[in-house]
Each structure stands twice: as C-alpha cells, then as structure tokens.
Amino acid sequence: MATAGAPAGTGRTITTNIPARLDRLPWSRWHWTIVIGLGTVWILDGLEVTVVGNIAGRLSEPGSGLPISSGQVTGIAAALYVAGACVGALFWGRLTDRFGRKNLFMITLAVYLAATALTAVSFDTWWFLLFRFLTGFGIGGEYAAINSAIDELIPAEYRGRVDLIINGSFWLGAVGGSLLSIPALNTDIFPANVGWRLTFALGSVLALVILLVRRHVPESPRWLLIHGRDEEAEEIVTSIEQKVEAEKGRPLARPEGELTIHQRGSVTFKEIARTVFAQYRRRSILGFSLFIGQAFLYNAITFGFGAILTKFFDVPSGHTGYYFAVIAVGNFFGPLLLGKLFDTVGRRVMISSTYLLSGILLFGTAWLFDRGSLDAVTMTACWCVVLFFASAGASSAYLTVSEVFPMETRAMSIAFFYALGTAAGGISGPLLFADLTDSGKVGDTVLAFQIGAGLMCAAGLVAAFLAVNAERRSLEDIARPLTAAASKAREVAGSGPASGTGSAPA
Numbered sequence: 001m002a003t004a005g006a007p008a009g010t011g012r013t014i015t016t017n018i019p020a021r022l023d024r025l026p027w028s029r030w031h032w033t034i035v036i037g038l039g040t041v042w043i044l045d046g047l048e049v050t051v052v053g054n055i056a057g058r059l060s061e062p063g064s065g066l067p068i069s070s071g072q073v074t075g076i077a078a079a080l081y082v083a084g085a086c087v088g089a090l091f092w093g094r095l096t097d098r099f100g101r102k103n104l105f106m107i108t109l110a111v112y113l114a115a116t117a118l119t120a121v122s123f124d125t126w127w128f129l130l131f132r133f134l135t136g137f138g139i140g141g142e143y144a145a146i147n148s149a150i151d152e153l154i155p156a157e158y159r160g161r162v163d164l165i166i167n168g169s170f171w172l173g174a175v176g177g178s179l180l181s182i183p184a185l186n187t188d189i190f191p192a193n194v195g196w197r198l199t200f201a202l203g204s205v206l207a208l209v210i211l212l213v214r215r216h217v218p219e220s221p222r223w224l225l226i227h228g229r230d231e232e233a234e235e236i237v238t239s240i241e242q243k244v245e246a247e248k249g250r251p252l253a254r255p256e257g258e259l260t261i262h263q264r265g266s267v268t269f270k271e272i273a274r275t276v277f278a279q280y281r282r283r284s285i286l287g288f289s290l291f292i293g294q295a296f297l298y299n300a301i302t303f304g305f306g307a308i309l310t311k312f313f314d315v316p317s318g319h320t321g322y323y324f325a326v327i328a329v330g331n332f333f334g335p336l337l338l339g340k341l342f343d344t345v346g347r348r349v350m351i352s353s354t355y356l357l358s359g360i361l362l363f364g365t366a367w368l369f370d371r372g373s374l375d376a377v378t379m380t381a382c383w384c385v386v387l388f389f390a391s392a393g394a395s396s397a398y399l400t401v402s403e404v405f406p407m408e409t410r411a412m413s414i415a416f417f418y419a420l421g422t423a424a425g426g427i428s429g430p431l432l433f434a435d436l437t438d439s440g441k442v443g444d445t446v447l448a449f450q451i452g453a454g455l456m457c458a459a460g461l462v463a464a465f466l467a468v469n470a471e472r473r474s475l476e477d478i479a480r481p482l483t484a485a486a487s488k489a490r491e492v493a494g495s496g497p498a499s500g501t502g503s504a505p506a
Contacts, residue, residue: 012263014230018221018237020255023156023474028244031162034153037214038146039166041109044203044210045139046173048116050324051181051203052077052132055196065193068125077132084136085143086419092141093415097267097408100227101149102219104411108145109214112138113207120200140422144415147402151410152220157472160347160399161339167395168335174328178321222407222475226483228263259476261483267408275409275482276416283404286466287413290397291421293355293459297362297390299429300452301383302327311440313376323380330384334391342396348467351400354393355460359453361386366449370442390456397421404468407481 025031052073060069088108096104115134122128147163154162180202184195218240221233245252276284309315309323334354342350365382368374374382398414405413433448470478 012228013260014225014263015258015260016225016230016233017255017258018225018230018233019259019474019476020257021237021241022153022221024253024255025155025240025244026248026252027155027158028247030240030243030247031154031158033213034150034217035162035166037210037217038105038150039162039169040210041112041139041142041146041207042167042170043173043176044112044206045142046170046175046328047177047180047199047203047206048135048139048173049081050174050177050328051199052081055181055185055199059196061192063192064196066122066125066128068128072125072129077129080129080133081136082422084133084138085140086423088137088140089144089415089419089422090140090412091137093144093411096141096145096148096411096415100219100223101145101152101411102217104141105145105149105217106211106214108138108141109207109211110138112142113204113211116200116207117204120197120204122197140415140418143398143418144411147398147414148223148411149217149220151399151402151475152222152407153218156474157343159403160342160396160471163399163402164335164339164342164392164395167398168332168339168391171328171331171391174331175325178325178328181321226261226263226407226481230263257474259481259484261481263483267482271482272409272412275406276413280405280479282466283468286404286462286468287397287401287417288420289459289462289466290351290355290393290400291417292424293359293456294390294394294397295421295424296429296432297358297452297456298387298394299433300362300448301387305383308379308445309376312442312445313379315376323376326380327383327387331387331391334388335395338389338392339395342392342399343471346469346471347396347400348463348469351393351396351467352460352464354389354396355456355463358386358390358393359455359457359460361389362449362453362456366446366453369449370446372442393456393460400468400470403470403475403478406479407475408483 055073059066059073088111092104092108112135115131115138119128119131119135122131147167150163150166151159177199180199183189184199186195189195190198218236219232221236224230224233224236241252305324305327306320309320315323338350338354361382365374365379365386368382369379398418401417402410402414432451468478476484
C-alpha cells in the first residue's frame, strides 16, 4: 500500500508498507529464484580467478597459441583483473543507485559474458590482458548490483544466511576451477592451444544461462518507491504475494509498520560522502576493518599456498590443484553451516567470533609450522579449519556494508568497501606477501601468517564493539532512508523476528 495525493513521480511524499510486506513473507520458491538468478554469479568469479592461476604454466608454454609468460599471467593479468574489479565496482555502483538494480545486474553480467568469451579467442598478449581487465570490470559491478538487490528482496528473517551463502558460493567456483583445469590442461584430451580456451568459453556459457534466469528477477520495490515509481513497486509486491499465497495455500500475515518518504531522483556524491563518513562514521570504520582484515588473512594463505606446498613439503606443482580444491570446500562450508547463526545468535557475536577464531587459529598454524610439526596434509587441514571460520567472516563483511547504510547509498557503499578490500588484497597483499612466501625461509612464511592473523584479530575486536545488531531487522530500521520524512517516519516491521514460516536455506 502506497498513498499520496500528487501525480506519480519524484517530489511527492508517500506513506507505504511495502518494505514491511516484503519482510514478512515466508520463504518460498520465488525466493529460490532470486538466489539462483542473482547469487550464482559468484561461482563464475571463483571459476575465473582459480582457472587463470592454474593455467598460467600452460599459457606460457610453446604451442599455447599465446605469446605470454607465466609471470604476465599471474602478475600483470591478475593485477589488471583486480584493477578492473575495483574500477567496475565504483563505476557500476554509482549507476546502480541511480538507475536501478535490475538494469545494472543485467548489464554487468553481459559485460562479463562478452569479456570472458573474447578472452577465450585471445591471439596476442595485449588482447588477453585487455579482456582480463574488462572481465574484472564486469564482475566488480556485479558485487554492488547483486548484493543491493538480494538484501532488498530477501525477507529480514533470512537475509543474513542467504547473503553469506551466496557470497561464499565463490568457493564452489574455485573448486570447479581447480578440478576443471586438470582435464583442460591434459594434452591427451585437448591440444595445448585449445584446452585453456575451453575453460573461458565454459564461463561464458554459464553466464548466458544465468542471464536467462535473471530476466525473471524484478526491480527492487524499495528502489522504485524512492524514485517515484510506487505504482510499479505495488504491482511487483502484489504479484510476489499472490505467488507465495498460492504456494503456501493460506493468507499471508498482516504487515506491520509503514514508512513515509519524500520521493526524489539521484543522490549526490556529497550526500553519499556525508552519510557514510560523517553520519555513519562508526559503521564505516567497521566496514573498513572487516574488509582489510579478511583481505590480508586470505592473501597470507592463498597467495603463496602453492609455493609453500612445493618448497616445504615437496608437493609436485601439478598436484597443488587438488589441495586447493580441498581448501575451497572448507571455505564454502563455513558460510553454509554457520550462516543461520548470523540470523539467530546475532551479527555482533558471530562476526567478531569468526574473525577472532580464524585469526587465533592461523596464529596456531604458524606456530606449528615454525616447529616443523606439519606436513602437506596436516597443513592443508589447518588451512581448512582457519578458512572455515574466515570465509563466514569475510562473507559477513559484504553483508555488513550492504545493510548498515541507507537505501540511497547502498550500492555505492558496497562498491567502495569492496574496491577498498579488493585493492588491499590484490595490490598491497601480493606486494607484502610475495617475497615472504617465495623466499623458502620458514621464518618468512610464519611472519606472513602472523600479519594476516593479527589484522583479522584486530578486525574481530573492532566488530565486538562496533558491529550493528541487524539480525531480523528491516533495512529501513537499521538505517533510515535519506528520503524518509523526519516527522512522519514510522518504524517498519522487522525490529524483531519477521512474521511467517517457511523452509529457508540452512
């Protein structure tokens, strides 16, 4: 229900219960459509990153069809992918807040699809590098558009676990990338200049399938409300309610709470900066800490994991993919098994504990490694346990910045902190850890672990004091929209558990 006494468009003041209606919905098949249509793109991101690392050796060999060195693949190409992701997040994030979630999550996936397909037909080094940048450019935009849409469409009761599992699905792609590279690089199956191209082509095919599913995902009704398109928002929410009622076979619970907003167009950069860095300064410190902590912990482990296994444990370089697949499985199970606790036990307890636990466990791993108590299998087991908790924590960083800032700044806030964390992980991390993990000295690798563990523990302590108790609360309750009428805004339902029941993701 949205009421107003002026013609449709911006500049009006309306009172609506649409956010409350979305948050009181029980879990349904329609919500699974959202998860599949929007969330599966992280699998592509994990596939991309892992495949490139695993095919670097083959690309640099004579007969690959590409005059490129292994260092250019793992160095320049990787840096360009990261740079593209950072630029893309900021560029598309601004457009997502301005032109809508659906417009942008369709465009950014199309950019990714085209860029990765053109990577598959690379004929020279400059071509390969250019389209690695553009692939990252598309993926970076996905983070802002997708996380915004997911948080605004998923009911408050399930938002935490769904967001964590979706962001954690990156590691399913990593598992696939590790295992896919084994047959793709086997010259008994595919010629040396064909196998690596097929891995990129597969990414394009998967993106096309996701694009077809994504056509059925609607625009965020919350975004439509603020931008003067309340009639469209009403139609979308009514359609969703009809589908859910038909599936459940009973009337939906009555929504509780309304919100009065002044409809308007885009928000200026000045307003975004003032909101994020002045009005919500403590939340910005929290977001900064969480992203930096997880970025450095992951780089301390994953950036040099192959070198550590080969140099210290004599694992053949061709077998490191198996170990990484095991590590990636541990990463995925963290958000999958712990995600529900972020909605029940609560954000503050779970975010701080996952960060602190993973940091402390990495300190323990460093101590055991320094003593010479580990072999390749036990080292991998230690990494799995560390990253089981770290992955849930890292996914909660994306959840945090997507729900603790106002609606009008959501996509740009996600983009800013994502770019910050990605830059730290993809630029500062390799610069810091490359020499440490490649030196062949036990003490240097121990120091790398300790740096990552220390920053993760520091972020956990920040979360213990600054994390927002956002579990099962409406987004409008966590951070009131900038357009909310100061004198008339009423608390939207969701400050407690959402109404309704249903079977949701674990």
